[in-house]
Amino acid sequence: MSILQNIVGKLWMTIISLVAVVLIILGLFLYRYIDTNFPKLGEQQRDLEQLAFKIVAEVSDKGNDSSYFAAMNDVLNAQSIGLQYLRSPSGTLGGALPLEEILTPQEQQQALEGTVIQKQFFAEAGSGDKEEYLAIAIPVTESGNDDVIGSIVMYQPIKSSESLQDYVKRLFALASFMGFLLTTFFAFFLITRLTKPLKQLRQAANLITQGQYSTRVYVGSHDELGELARTFNLMAEQLEETIKLLNNEKANLSRVLRSMSDAVISFDTKHKVIFANPQGETILKEWGEIMWNDPDPDNSQAANSIPEPLLLLFDEVIQETKVVTTKLHVQQGVWSVVMAPLYSHRRARGAVAVLRDVTEEHRLEKLRKDFVANVSHELRTPLSMLQGYSEALLDDIVTTPEEKHDLAQVIYDESLRMGRLVKDLLDLARMEAGHMEMNMGQMELAPLYRRVHRKFLVLCKEKDIRLECVLPSDDIVLEKADQDRLEQVLTNLLGNAIRHTMPGKSIYLRYQTLTYQNSSAALIEVEDEGEGIPPEDIPYIFERFYKADKARTRGTAGGTGLGLAIVKNIVEAHQGSVNVRSIVGQGTTFSVILPLDP
Known part of the structure; x- marks a missing residue:
């Protein structure tokens, strides 16, 4: 910085110039006076x-x-x-x-x-x-x-005469030079004293701009500079307090955003990410790796730019400057998105989006709708048959005792079917609510297997299905188990296997011991050689009313769609797990793992 670009140099040059001008004017008048009035x-x-x-x-x-x-x-x-x-x-x-x-x-x-x-x-x-x-x-x-x-x-x-003139001129020149030097010295000294507080203020301002908000300046006088220093210290104190409050608010907001289960992402008008909480960063990373519909890999979305699913929504928010709420389907997930514009001087400078994973809610809502539809369908069919056959009896459409007996048998079968459906629904509701009654006690698996085998053996012979019960030499004893509930598990699994196994095929019942979660457990397996389950249906077969065979008629031989859901709840109540392996056209194996001493 040159001397003319700071206040010290400017004041110094101003004073020196003023003194020089005064001395020059006085010298001119004095020389004029000497030349005029002194003899030569x-x-x-x-x-x-x-x-x-x-x-x-x-x-x-x-x-x-x-x-x-x-x-x-x-x-x-x-x-x-x-x-x-x-x-x-x-x-x-x-x-x-x-x-x-x-x-x-x-x-x-x-x-x-x-x-x-x-x-x-x-x-x-x-x-x-x-x-x-x-x-x-x-x-x-x-x-x-x-x-x-x-x-x-x-x-x-x-x-x-002239010597006196020269002497006076030399004396005045010498006095002017000495006065100029003294004026320069005292001016520089005075200006330095005056500008020293200003330099301190400048240094303090620079420190504050670097983040050192606790910086203060020394107040060494009671004049205007002292008042300026006190005002600066007050400003710095208030600024420090304001910065602390802003930092606290920023930290609180950051903690809130980071603790949110929802993803929060903000973008500028150039589609660049301004801020994202951890959940938002995860979404940006996952969605940024998706190629979407662009065949050019060089045009894939970067991790710091707006993802493809949010582009149209972002443009709508920026153009119309309004809050937009919608749901996005991204691959297998469903996201609820609320996007609002960010304003700066009454203009949209970007947008902030709040994303919530509502895949489970969407799935449950779908299950609820399917449940209502399935229950309505399951009840409507037997009710229609009960209503139709009972009207036929009341209107004396059938006259022979054999026809009346057949109609009465159909009414009875449909009432039993409705009873089973209602019972299964009540059992499942109690299980999911945690109110399922369990009679825990010690039990052996071999007697249970033999009883279930005898129960279904006649039915299998009628359908030309071979049912084999493979039992190990040593029996397995469960320390805490409900015998009736486990029989219900095997009954539901065998019932599904029989319905989906063609004549001439086989069904196998077996169990053995294994290690499950660092403890001994029993592995119960029901294997059939039936039609199998498509891979896309396997994740949903344990849901209520879900049936892999959509075209299968729901006649008397059809199930209610609640059996596997009941099996899952009973097994989990025993602190176990149930899994399925299936190959289309070759068969299905259900595996139930129960800890021996949960």
């Missing part, structure tokens, strides 16, 4: 010559009167003028200086011969110093003729 050397010579001629006119009559010359010297001393009378052939009268110091012998001879002599010489003054003099010698003639009888010699110090 030529004028001094002319005046001295005129005075000398006047005296010459009077000396011819008083050439031998020494008192006259003494009186004249007394008068002329007031003007620092000396007078001597050089007589012919020799001798002098008057004067304080020896004639030899004024005129050389040759000059004396010339003066006595009638020559006017003007010269400058140096002689010792009364103080002992050499001093320059102006001298003039004018011949004196005798009255009545032109004979030279002597010469008047007058001399005067040149200092009284």
